[in-house]
Amino acid sequence: MKKQLFLALTAVAVLSCSEKKDAAAKADTKQENKVEYIYKDADRDVPVVITTPPQRAALFNPYTTEILLALGLEDRIIIGSTEGELLPEYREAYEKVPQKLKGHGFRMNKEAFLLAKPDFAAGNINEETAGSPEELMKLGIAPYNLRSLDDIQNPTLDDVYDDIILLGKIFNVPDRAEALVTKLKNKYNEAQKDLVVPKDGEKKKVLILSYKGGVAAFSALATDLVNKAHGINIYADLDKRFEFVTPESVLERNPDAIFIIDIQSRPEPIEEKINFFKTNPVLKNTNAVRNNQVYKIDLEDVTPGVRNVDFIIRLNKILYQNKQ
Structure with missing residues (x-):
């Protein structure tokens, strides 16, 4: 009986230690997933902090849509946008996106936008159609725009790569983002000789x-x-x-x-x-x-x-x- 009690207590102790390790691991992962960036709202710089990778992205421009498709994130896009034909390699994945918009300047009305329950929004969002950045963040929606689009003076291809890397961090797929950037850099370097x-x-x-x-x-x-x-x-x-x-x-x-x-x-x-x-x-x-x-x-x-x-x-x- 004493032996059985000892074994039971030992099992509880081991389980307790295991749970603590799991909790610590989860805490570490959560800390590692913390991403901070600046969202440009007209002339204002708005700090954005993301602690949980987005699962429901609303994308109101085709460029961010294609980047996320290239990162294999079609399951996390609830609203996507195209301006003409998608690249052939992304068409099948895009079929999984539930709501598809045409155009790069599409603006949803505020009610429809909020009913979609996004946790990440990129593109043509403003106070009238979606809410101010502060309002969005209170609702758990992270506002985002590609910095290489408008936010920096004289952007270059390297700034595009930086945007891809940042999106990889935001969605917690940094390895995919690094691989995509490496692929694009290699293609450019290989083309140099021709x-x-x-x-x-x-x-x-x-x-x-x-x-x-x-x-x-x-x-x-x-x-x-x-x-x-x-x-x-x-x-x-x-x-x-x-x-x-x-x-x-x-x-x-x-x-x-x-x-x-x-x-x-x-x-x-x-x-x-x-x-x-x-x-x-x-x-x-x-x-x-x-x-x-x-x-x-x-x-x-x-x-x-x-x-x-x-x-x-x-x-x-x-x-x-x-x-x-």
Whole structure:
């Protein structure tokens, strides 16, 4: 009887120690999952702290959607967004997302947004459609935006990689994020040997734009991508990601190639946008239009995400190898 009692007490003691170790391990894991970052709300810097990896992400832009799909997080997306066709490798995974939006500027009404019960929101969220950052955080919703989109001056491809790494930490999949960044870096490094490097003074001038009743020239990350393709962005001097410019300004800077972003959520078809350049009395005199160097690209090519390296490679081929 004493022996049985001793064994029972020993078992309880071992179990108690085991439970304490498990609790300690869980506490350590929770501490390791703590992620802090700054959310830019207009001109305000709002500190955000995440202690539990999000399980219900509402993504109101296609670039963050594709990054999370690339990280294998489709099961944690409750609202996703696309602007045109997804990359083929993510289409099957995207089918698992319950609510799919079209466009990069979609804004849900506040009631529908809160009914979705997100714990993470990225993209076009504001006080009217979702709530202030402080209100969201009180509800357990972490606001987020890619820093390489608008938050930093002159973002580069390295800043895109930093965004991917941060998302990996937020969703507690750091190894996947590291692997994705390594894959993209390796692709870029491997492509270097095939990129044409023009002589000094022979770099082609490039205009990247979105058309919405006028020419919205792109800078910011687009400039770094053009530089890496050994071209020159004629509007690299802009202070914003994009800015409306006049046809006369475009002609004065005279691009050798024009890349028009095909924003499929807008009513104007890409053919109509290209035709605008070919028939405009000023723009038709640019080198790009006169030499038939006007091309369609996707929004995700020149916004932060997994397509940037492929765009650099394609851009160099178009500019210097006469290939698409």
